[in-house]
Amino acid sequence: MVHEWLREELKAAQADSEGIDADNAEWARGGWTVSEDYMHQHQCVRTLRLTREALRRTLAWAEAHHKMSQVLATEADEEGNFELAVRRPGLYHIFASGRAGFNDAFWGGMTSSITVEAGLAYTVKLSRPETACLVTE
Numbered sequence: 001m002v003h004e005w006l007r008e009e010l011k012a013a014q015a016d017s018e019g020i021d022a023d024n025a026e027w028a029r030g031g032w033t034v035s036e037d038y039m040h041q042h043q044c045v046r047t048l049r050l051t052r053e054a055l056r057r058t059l060a061w062a063e064a065h066h067k068m069s070q071v072l073a074t075e076a077d078e079e080g081n082f083e084l085a086v087r088r089p090g091l092y093h094i095f096a097s098g099r100a101g102f103n104d105a106f107w108g109g110m111t112s113s114i115t116v117e118a119g120l121a122y123t124v125k126l127s128r129p130e131t132a133c134l135v136t137e
Helices: 002-029 036-064
Strands: 081-085 090-100 103-116 121-125 131-134
Touching (some): 002 036, 036 090, 036 103, 036 131, 103 121
Antiparallel strands (some): 081 121, 090 103, 103 131
């Protein structure tokens, strides 16, 4: 399943890059002056959306290929803490989506992982999101 995530994450990164190029071209054609803050926020929101779509596609792939036993899901508290009891030992990659203060955020990827032993409960805190965009709506 890790390979599927990497494939989906690469697709999202390519789509994000293409979107940035398309935005820049559209803004230049229209003669618009766009503030750097606006451009950053616009690109951040797109990156967040594409990352979440990649995660949804990876989970859909896991379900279609009967790999959901490799997926653990839970809810985090307001501080970003969550607990999972795992049945099988091994390396687990952590992905989380939600709010971090006033930001819409995504944590995870190949750098957010934990090695666990069977039958034990682990408390995990993800402190720095991979992507975080100020919520303006």
